[in-house]
Amino acid sequence: MKRLSCLLFLLLAINLASYGQLYYTGIGLRAGKFNSGVTFKRFFDADNSVGMQADLCFTHIADDGWTLKAFYLRQFPFKIPIIQIPLDLVLGGGLHTGFFPIRTQEGGYYKIVDGEKVPYNKDVVTVGVDATVQLEYKVPVRKWPLTFTIDCTPFYEFINRGPEWIDFGFSVRYVFR
Helix, strand or coil: CHHHHHHHHHHHHHHHCCCCCCCCEEEEEEEECCEEEEEEEEECCCCCCEEEEEEEEEECCCCCEEEEEEEEEEEEEEECCCCCCEEEEEEEEEEEEEEECCCECCECCEEEECCEEEECCCCEEEEEEEEEEEEEEECCCCCCCEEEEEEEEEEEEEECCCCCCEEEEEEEEEEEC
């Protein structure tokens, strides 16, 4: 109970020291269930409501590969009612492409047909659409210009479908004002 009280007091103190949640550009790292790599976010307006995000990631699907994702974003600020932590809800949609080189004798990138793994047996390029739902927290202390984001990103590949359809991740970005 004492730890919880100290944590709540610290969060309240950080919230009171807040100078605003606005920034224009952020660059950092993303660690995800399947895709991990570099992430970049840029806003087009002064109130951080419309922006774009690009992720270049190494993917752990099948025998590894690379993905490039681009999103159009809408960001909505809100606070958790009980402890008043300022968060941003980020919703977006976009496109991705992936490259999966063949690395083993058994195939490499694969699809699921009738519950069975069917390898493509060649280097594969994928193209698909993505959606993203994110919760973002910007550290409200001027000395630490960071954002922390958790995300859920469902996707659908319409060229060379793969075995997966959803990714979860955590990002840390350094932000520029």
